[in-house]
Amino acid sequence: MSKKIVLTILGTLFAVSAVAGGAFSALDRDMNGRISKQEASAIPSLSEQWDSLDKDASGDLSKEEYLSFESAGASSEDTSAVKDAPKASQGK
Template identity: 45%
Template sequence: MKKFAFVLFFLPAMGAYAANADSDLFSTLDQDGNGALSKEEASAESSLAAVFDQIDIDADGQISRAEFDKYLGN
């Protein structure tokens, strides 16, 4: 049930970022704009960093947009 807990903690943060229509949490965290979140980039959001390995389904050390969206159920 870690995913459920993560979503509960994470949604308020998503809402805050969503206030900026041109951005979202993923692109905000993707500081180098390469379309994937490294562990270092994810560390800016502690609730994301805590479950990084669960989101990184293919375990390549990066969270792709697809992995990110899949984890959030989008």
């Protein structure tokens, strides 16, 4: 495989990861590094798949668990609504 093809594949994978990471960050309203059921309610299809995505049954989704939702074909419409919403304040 040529270097150009390898670099193209790596660039594509990086771009997909960055987009998914942005959606995760937008959903993680309290910025604790996990998505709660309440935070997930912003995306109905995410809520519908909750039990199958929460692999460790912790009650929230890690970034890795969320990325499995993204890789399973979550559409950009699913995640676009939350990207522009303001974050919770960090004054804890």
